[in-house]
Amino acid sequence: MSLIAHFSPRPSRKNRAARFDARPAADARQPPVSPSALMMLAGGGLIAASAAGWLLGAGGDNPPSRPARYAALGAALLAGSVLADSALEHYRGNYRRPAMGIAPLAAGATLATALATAISRRALTLKSAIFGASFTTGLFGLGFHLKNILERPGGLSFNNLFYRAPFGAPGALALAGASGLCAVAAENAAWRASEGTIEEDTGRILGLVTAGGMFGLTAEVGLLHFRGAFHNPLMYAPVAAVPLTGAAILAASVEPTGTRHATARRLLGATTALGLVGPLVHAYGVSRNMGGFGNWTQTLFQGPPIAAPPSLAGMALTGFAALDLLKRSAREHRHD
Incomplete structure (x- = not known):
């Protein structure tokens, strides 16, 4: 023992306790279900919600318009992505708070309602209420997550x-809730259009919702891919393409010329492709973790x-709905 250590004053009992308590012990509580049971529950939830949506919409007369179908299918993709992703991510948090079970349940209800909206135009008022509740739940979730971040040491930091x-x-x-509300609005606009009502205002609203969603998804994807140090060049693709798509749909919504309409449609197609190919790329990333899918109870949660990627395709479908409603104005600009 050195002389400095020998003659250094010993910390008081209070200081020693504070030092030992500075880093709390790991949470001993375990998730309520095993990983395999969780996967079965999440898969069963997706199947049950899809079946419920099909049954609720089957047999309806007067199928919805194409813009309404696009927006409703976009809401369904977003809701399905949230259902699966939130079930896994909240499992990592041991479902320590009862509110963590709300997101998968709300996403399942939204998925069923969105599929029913894509099939039938019945009960639009009830569907609007469910979509509105989903939208509100998502906003509350944003608040809870922000509170969780700000309460941690360091507050709003990259860590x-x-x-x-x-x-x-x-x-x-x-x-997902906003896209569902857009689907209902698109259906109402298509119905009023038969009486001479212009659809441009509704299309512009859908376009602005799509643009806002694209920019929000860019921030989330960019942050998580930055965390991954962009170690795979493919990680740059959504960060580059999605904001361009948002800007294109925003420009087409503000002034729906033929050129802007065509550009936005091409970029929406590229974003849809990214959303559909993304799960395969992410699956490859999971396989690269230690143990690969043979150790899926660990690597799948890492x-x-x-x-997550299908949410890009879901938002793009809402953009296609906006362009369909704006195409009349685009044709008028082309003729001018």
Whole structure:
């Protein structure tokens, strides 16, 4: 023992307790179900919600218009992504708070309602109420996640944004609700159009919702891919393409010329492709973790999240709905 250590004053009992208590012990509580049971529950939830939506919409007369179908299918993709992703991510948090079970349940209800909206135009008022509740739940989730980040040591820092409750994740549920409301609005606009009502205002609203969703998804994807150090060049693709798509649909909504309409449609197609190919790329990333899918009870929860990319395709479908409603104005600009 050195002389400095020998003659250094010993910390008081209070200081020693504070030192030992500075880093709390790991939470001994375990998740309520096993990983395999969780996967069966999440898969069963997706199947049950899809079946419920089909049954609720089957047999209806007067199928919805194409813009309404696009927006409703976009809401369904977003809701399905939230259902699977939130079930896994909240499992990582041991479902320590009862509110953590709300997101998968709300996403399942939204998925069923969105599929029913894509099939039938019945009960639009009830569907609007469910979509509105989903939108509100997503906003509350954003608040809870932000509170979780700010309460951690360091507050709003990159470390907390990377490894605490993902700030933007509940926004996908809010976007699912907004897309569902857009589907109802598109159906109402298509119905009124037969009486001579112009659809441009509704299309512009859908376009602005799509643009806002694209910019929000860019922030979330960019943050998580930055956390991954962009170690794979493919990680740059959504960060580059999605904001361009948002800007294109925003420009087409403000002034729907033929050129802007065509550009936005091409970029929406590229974003849809990214959303559909993304799960395969993320699955490859999971396979690269130690143990690969042979150790799926660990690697699947380490990420990258396989269920997240379809939200890009879901938002793009809402953009296609907006362009369909704006195409009349685009044709008028082309003739001018």
